[in-house]
Amino acid sequence: MKKGIQLRRVKVQKKQQQKEQQQNNTDKKNKTPIPLSTNIDQNIQTIKQDLGNSADIVIRKMNIGSSGNDQIAICYTNGLVDTKTVQNVIIKTLLVDIREAYLQNENKSKLSELFENHTLPGGEITKVTDLDNSKHDLLSGNTILLINGESVGFSIDTKGWASRSIEEPSTQTVVRGPKEGFVESLRTNTALVRRKIKSEDLWIEQIQIGQKTKTDIAILYMNGIVNQKILDEVKTRLKRVQVDGIFEGGSLEELIQDETFTPFPTIYNTERPDSAASNLLEGRVVIIIDGTPFALVAPALFVQFLQSSEDYYQRADMASFLRLLRFVAFMLALLIPSSYIAVTTFHQDMLPTTLLVSLAAQREGVPFPAFIEALLMEIVFEILREAGVRMPRAIGSAISIVGALVLGQAAVDAGIVSNVMVIVVSITAISSFVIPEYNLAIAVRLLRFFFMLLAASFGMFGIIIGLIMMVIHLTSLRSFGVPYLSPMAPFNKEGQKDSLIRLPQWALFSRPKMIAQDDYIREETPAPEPKNSEDLKGEGE
Amino acid sequence: MRKKLVLILFFLVLLPVLSGCWDKKELNELAILTGLAIDQAEEGYRVTAQILNPAEIAGEAQTNRVAVSTYEATGDSLFEAIRKITDSSPRKLYLAHLRIVVLGKQLAEQGIEDTLDFLSRDHEVRTDFFLLVSEEKDASSILKVLTPIDKIPTNKLYQSIESSQKNWAPTLGVKLDQLISTLISEGNNPVLTGVYIEGDTEFGGSLQNVERIPSPSLLKLQNLAAFKGDKLVGWLTESESKAYNYLTDNVTNTVAVQSCTGGNVTIEINNSATDIKVVEENGQPKVKVTLTSEAAIGEVQCENQFLDERTINELEASFAKKKEKMSLDTIETAKKWQTDIFGFGEKIYQQKPKLWQRVKENWDEEGFVNLEVDVKAEFNIKRTGTIGESFQSDGED
Numbered sequence: 001m002k003k004g005i006q007l008r009r010v011k012v013q014k015k016q017q018q019k020e021q022q023q024n025n026t027d028k029k030n031k032t033p034i035p036l037s038t039n040i041d042q043n044i045q046t047i048k049q050d051l052g053n054s055a056d057i058v059i060r061k062m063n064i065g066s067s068g069n070d071q072i073a074i075c076y077t078n079g080l081v082d083t084k085t086v087q088n089v090i091i092k093t094l095l096v097d098i099r100e101a102y103l104q105n106e107n108k109s110k111l112s113e114l115f116e117n118h119t120l121p122g123g124e125i126t127k128v129t130d131l132d133n134s135k136h137d138l139l140s141g142n143t144i145l146l147i148n149g150e151s152v153g154f155s156i157d158t159k160g161w162a163s164r165s166i167e168e169p170s171t172q173t174v175v176r177g178p179k180e181g182f183v184e185s186l187r188t189n190t191a192l193v194r195r196k197i198k199s200e201d202l203w204i205e206q207i208q209i210g211q212k213t214k215t216d217i218a219i220l221y222m223n224g225i226v227n228q229k230i231l232d233e234v235k236t237r238l239k240r241v242q243v244d245g246i247f248e249g250g251s252l253e254e255l256i257q258d259e260t261f262t263p264f265p266t267i268y269n270t271e272r273p274d275s276a277a278s279n280l281l282e283g284r285v286v287i288i289i290d291g292t293p294f295a296l297v298a299p300a301l302f303v304q305f306l307q308s309s310e311d312y313y314q315r316a317d318m319a320s321f322l323r324l325l326r327f328v329a330f331m332l333a334l335l336i337p338s339s340y341i342a343v344t345t346f347h348q349d350m351l352p353t354t355l356l357v358s359l360a361a362q363r364e365g366v367p368f369p370a371f372i373e374a375l376l377m378e379i380v381f382e383i384l385r386e387a388g389v390r391m392p393r394a395i396g397s398a399i400s401i402v403g404a405l406v407l408g409q410a411a412v413d414a415g416i417v418s419n420v421m422v423i424v425v426s427i428t429a430i431s432s433f434v435i436p437e438y439n440l441a442i443a444v445r446l447l448r449f450f451f452m453l454l455a456a457s458f459g460m461f462g463i464i465i466g467l468i469m470m471v472i473h474l475t476s477l478r479s480f481g482v483p484y485l486s487p488m489a490p491f492n493k494e495g496q497k498d499s500l501i502r503l504p505q506w507a508l509f510s511r512p513k514m515i516a517q518d519d520y521i522r523e524e525t526p527a528p529e530p531k532n533s534e535d536l537k538g539e540g541e
Numbered sequence: 542m543r544k545k546l547v548l549i550l551f552f553l554v555l556l557p558v559l560s561g562c563w564d565k566k567e568l569n570e571l572a573i574l575t576g577l578a579i580d581q582a583e584e585g586y587r588v589t590a591q592i593l594n595p596a597e598i599a600g601e602a603q604t605n606r607v608a609v610s611t612y613e614a615t616g617d618s619l620f621e622a623i624r625k626i627t628d629s630s631p632r633k634l635y636l637a638h639l640r641i642v643v644l645g646k647q648l649a650e651q652g653i654e655d656t657l658d659f660l661s662r663d664h665e666v667r668t669d670f671f672l673l674v675s676e677e678k679d680a681s682s683i684l685k686v687l688t689p690i691d692k693i694p695t696n697k698l699y700q701s702i703e704s705s706q707k708n709w710a711p712t713l714g715v716k717l718d719q720l721i722s723t724l725i726s727e728g729n730n731p732v733l734t735g736v737y738i739e740g741d742t743e744f745g746g747s748l749q750n751v752e753r754i755p756s757p758s759l760l761k762l763q764n765l766a767a768f769k770g771d772k773l774v775g776w777l778t779e780s781e782s783k784a785y786n787y788l789t790d791n792v793t794n795t796v797a798v799q800s801c802t803g804g805n806v807t808i809e810i811n812n813s814a815t816d817i818k819v820v821e822e823n824g825q826p827k828v829k830v831t832l833t834s835e836a837a838i839g840e841v842q843c844e845n846q847f848l849d850e851r852t853i854n855e856l857e858a859s860f861a862k863k864k865e866k867m868s869l870d871t872i873e874t875a876k877k878w879q880t881d882i883f884g885f886g887e888k889i890y891q892q893k894p895k896l897w898q899r900v901k902e903n904w905d906e907e908g909f910v911n912l913e914v915d916v917k918a919e920f921n922i923k924r925t926g927t928i929g930e931s932f933q934s935d936g937e938d
Contacts, residue, residue: 261546345565349637349667353696356573356638360595363568370567453553456565 033130040071040148046131047075047138056080057138064094070111071148075134080141082160090143090156112152115145124157136214163188169271169293171438174310181271186216186290189273193220193286196277201225207238209252213245216290217252220276225283225516230480234285234298249289249296256298258478263443266479268300275309283516299479299515301486303499305440306330311502320501327500329434333444336428337374338455338463340420344370346459362418371456373417377425378452380407382445385429486514494520572632575609576695577623578680579656580645585617586656589681590626590634591695598692607748608692611684619659636665641695642717643673643736645680649766649773654724660717668718671702674766674773676737683736686745689756701762702734710795711782712762724771728886728897728904732765732785735776769880769905777874784871787832787864788883788916790815796839799859804842806856808922810834817885819892822913826889826896829915832864837924848929853922861918868916881909 037043044059051057061073072094076086116127128134134144134153141159166188169181182189190204205219217238221231237256246252253267254260270276271293276286279297287296306326311319343350344359351359366373384403391399411417428448435441447470454462477484487495494510497503506527511520576591590612597608612630616622626634642660644653660666675683684694691697702714712734715723723731738758744750745758765782767775777785786792792813798805812835820827838848838856875882886904890897900908 261542344568348566348568348571348635349665353573353575353638353640353693356568357593357595357693358599360568360571360573360593361599364596364600366569369565450553459565 033132035130036128036134036146036151036153038149038151040073040146043131043146043153044073044075047135050131050135060091062095072111073146074143075138075146076143076158077138077141080139080161081143081158085158085160086143090145090158094145110150111147112150112154115147115154126155128153128155140214166192171271172275172308172436174308174313177310177313178272178274180273182273182276182288182293182295184291184293186218186288189288189293189295190218190220192273193276193280193288196273197222197280202280205235209238209241210243210245213247215246217246218288220280220286220288222280222283225281225511226285227283227516230283230299230482230515231285233480234287238287246289248292249287249294252287252289253296258480262473262477263446264302264474264477264484265305265437265439265443266300266477266484268297268304268437269294269439270297271295272309278309278312282511283520299482300484301479301482301512301514302474302484303488305437306435308436312505316502316504320503323501326434326436329431330440330444333428333432333435333441334447335451335463336431337378337424337448338451338466339460340424341370341374341452342455342459342463345456359420362420365415366418367416369456370421371452373421374424374452375449377417377421378428378448381425381429482514487512490514566633566635570632571635572630573638574634574636575638575640575693576643576684576698577639577641578643578645578675578684579619579648580680581648581651582615585615586619586622586648587613587615587681588619588622588626589613589684590623590630591684592630592634593693605748607687609687609694611681613681619656620663623659636663637667639666639670640699641671641673643675643680643683644733646675646678646773648680649674649733649768652771653768654771657717657721657724661721669716671699671714671716672720672733673698673702673736673762674733676735676763676776682738682742682745683760686738686742686758686760687748687750687756688760689751689754694760698736698760698762701760705762706791706793708794710786710792711764711779713765713782713786713791723884726884726887727901728881728888728890729884730770730880730882730905731768732777732882733768734762735764735766736760736762767875767878767880767882769878774878774880775874777871780867781871781874784864784867785882787813788815788830788868788871792834797836797860797864799856799863801843803844805840806838806843807840808836808856808860808920809839810836817888819889819896821893821896824899825911825913826893826900826908827913827915828885828888830868830917832868832916832918834864834918834920836860836920836922838922838926848925857920857922860920864918864920865916868918869914872914872916876910876912879906879910881905885909885912885914 034046037046040061044061048057048059056078057075058078059073059075061071064070064072074086074090074094112127116125126137128137128144129152134155137155138144141157141161142155143158145154145156147153163185164183166180166183168179180192182192194202194204199222201223203221203223207217207219208214209217219231219234219238234256238252241252241255243251243255249269253265253269257266259266268279270279276288276295276297280286284297284299287298289296307323311323314322344363348356363370368376384399384407388396388399388403408422412419412422432441432444435444451463451466454466456462458465474485475483475489483490486492487499492513495512495514497510498508502508504527506525509522509524511522513520573593573595574590575593578589578591580587580589591609592612594606594608594610597604597606612626614622614625614628616625623634623636644656648656661668673683677683686694688694688697691700702712705712706714713732715731715733720731720733723729737760738745739761740756740758742758744756750756750758764779765777765785766773767777783792783795790813792810795810795813796807797810798807800806814833816831816833818829818831820829841848872883881904886897886901886909889900902908
């Protein structure tokens with residue numbers, strides 16, 4: 001009891017400290033920026049000091065001008081800038097080309113004006129007047145030009161670091177469809193989307209999150225289609241985030257999602273520009289984070305996680321079949337082990353006699369109850385799977401040998417598990433791989449154990465109770481205010497055309513109603529009505 | 542919120558401990574019972590249970606043990622006797638997969654109603670098993686015969702009932718719910734198919750029985766046992782059993798044979814419909830039965846038999862005549878036993894309920910025995926098989 005109170009006190013104290021710290025932080029933010037000094041040496045000194053003399057900061061002082069009296073300095077971060085640009089263009093300009101400008105400079109205007117108006121190459125040049133901004137630009141890959149005698153500097157965009165080239169996405173693969181995927185660079189990613197949607201309505205807003213990392217985050221949406229309320233909600237939630245750093249969408253997702261205590265993902269993520277673009281056209285908001293190839297898409301619906309972008313590139317009938325198949329696989333992955341436990345330990349009368357006999361024959365001599373047996377196998381499988389993901393690629397084949405031969409065959413031969421259980425676990429595993437979105441697939445993995453527990457205690461009755469609980473939970477979920485189960489609950493007739501099945505493209509003239517609430521009717525394309533062959537013949541002749 | 546969640550998780554973990562899986566039964570804890578034979582004992586019942594040995598039927602390493610074994614117990618009531626079997630059986634009997642119940646001849650003669658109570662009351666037992674009457678003195682011996690092809694003898698019986706009912710008319714598969722509904726309805730009496738062992742009963746229970754072609758002892762279904770109320774009163778012959786099935790509209794497919802000059806002609810009946818009409822004549826009921834059958838010629842051995850329209854009409858007429866006679870004979874037999882197994886009384890009740898109120902008193906003994914039944918059979922031979930004329934008739938003389 002006493003301990004509890006003490007603990008609570010400690011917590012309270014900590015909270016107070018945090019508050020104070022926050023106030024300090026806000027003080028820091030609000031304090032007036034230090035302006036650049038007119039003395040170039042002092043500026044250089046301050047920058048060096050503030051950055052702790054870091055090894056990757058390069059500062060080069062030089063004398064220019066006809067008389068060589070004018071001192072300037074360029075600072076850049078080695079590795080973040082394109083060295084060619086800095087050396088071949090900027091330094092060359094400053095040392096060589098500037099002379100001509102000097103000769104022509106009859107008005108004797110200030111050096112900074114000269115630079116700004118005449119000589120500095122480079123597309124994106126901004127004036128900097130305070131130290132903080134120049135340090136920030138310096139660390140983002142810009143080159144800072146400081147001039148002696150003036151309290152104005154220039155920040156030249158010279159970003160150019162080694163980055164992965166655009167490759168085929170490793171998740172969400174398709175047989176037919178675009179093979180390009182997002183990369184780690186934010187600019188490339190927005191360009192990939194921009195290349196798909198050339199409309200002026202594609203608006204990109206950029207903010208920075210992470211007090212230390214200052215990660216660039218782009219918010220993409222289609223102006224006019226997006227629901228303003230949802231957009232505002234996304235922005236408010238993003239602005240609320242106060243963390244040290246964001247390295248992947250996953251950590252940002254946890255900070256802005258609607259419901260934490262749920263196994264189901266309420267924000268969609270994609271590695272595919274085409275998927276991001278089509279989501280934009282449906283009125284969703286896409287959040288691209290610098291440094292990760294996974295873009296977040298909000299709001300997300302449950303059905304979305306069982307759809308693949310290829311559904312729209314294959315024929316409608318095949319796509320519908322595959323979608324239904326995925327729903328079946330979803331249910332199988334969720335319920336097969338638990339149903340097996342329920343039927344074999346509680347409802348043997350549900351099986352045909354011959355099937356019962358073969359199952360019973362398999363189980364003769366197996367020492368554990370069906371539940372323990374299933375739990376054992378499922379856990380072993382999960383371990384194998386995790387090992388397979390984390391292991392160095394080179395020894396990957398060892399896992400399959402150990403897994404398949406030793407654990408599968410030998411366990412059966414040794415009489416520890418029955419053959420049927422191996423089949424059950426395999427079907428479950430294969431079914432869970434069918435779910436196209438990894439974050440839903442892992443939700444199923446977790447829920448499977450919950451259902452197994454229910455089946456072992458209450459049989460089929462338990463499974464039904466579990467399913468009811470799951471559906472109630474799903475209906476209670478919201479993704480940025482949009483019901484997670486829509487268009488099933490609340491039911492929407494138009495939405496059915498593109499959820500469990502996909503109708504032909506010409507029938508899909510509406511956007512998801514719950515998402516693009518204001519403007520949900522698209523331009524309508526009439527169904528193709530080919531002229532009959534007689535007419536075509538006539539035209540030819 | 543977090544507190545609530547922790548509580549919920551805590552309770553979930555407790556669930557399996559609390560419930561203790563009280564009615565869980567692992568597959569290898571079950572004695573799967575597929576056949577039950579019930580005999581009259583001096584006091585109460587003698588029950589024989591046929592239990593499967595799953596490892597022997599579907600296991601990987603099969604030994605030369607038998608696929609089924611039987612356990613016996615005697616008790617004052619059926620339930621008691623079944624529970625008593627646990628004395629000798631290694632596991633508790635699991636009744637949901639019961640396929641066949643064989644009733645002893647003696648028991649059937651004494652009355653079966655008391656026996657059926659347990660079978661319809663117990664929650665484990667389903668109603669989709671067939672009931673048979675043993676023609677042997679002892680029903681238990683039926684369950685002690687190994688069968689070739691199907692390792693589970695009761696499964697063999699179950700399937701031969703189904704197939705013989707479909708393709709050969711003189712048997713009838715009666716399930717528990719059917720039997721009970723016939724028993725409780727007015728103006729109807731049940732029948733059950735009989736079963737007996739053909740051949741040497743000595744080898745029946747040993748593996749030797751299935752090591753030979755042909756098996757020394759075989760389980761056979763034959764003929765129908767007629768009940769009056771719940772008591773066995775007599776056995777119908779094969780042709781009577783078939784006629785019974787015609788009259789009660791249970792025939793789906795069968796064959797009929799008629800002699801002709803030089804041999805026999807056989808037809809396959811593909812479709813048979815029975816129409817029973819009740820009319821009132823002088824205040825007494827009269828039943829008019831119309832049997833219509835569709836048939837195809839299956840085998841012809843006759844001399845000079847040309848299959849033209851005239852001969853086919855003649856054939857139709859002769860088959861119809863035979864069938865009418867067969868039916869009337871069967872009705873006569875039932876009248877002799879004073880039991881309305883055809884359910885004529887029920888038909889009267891359905892069609893003329895007021896008349897039924899007048900005649901239902903002592904229906905089996907008086908009404909049925911004096912009932913006038915008109916049987917009219919119609920045959921319609923539609924096909925002659927893949928050949929028209931028999932090639933034999935051409936070559937002769």
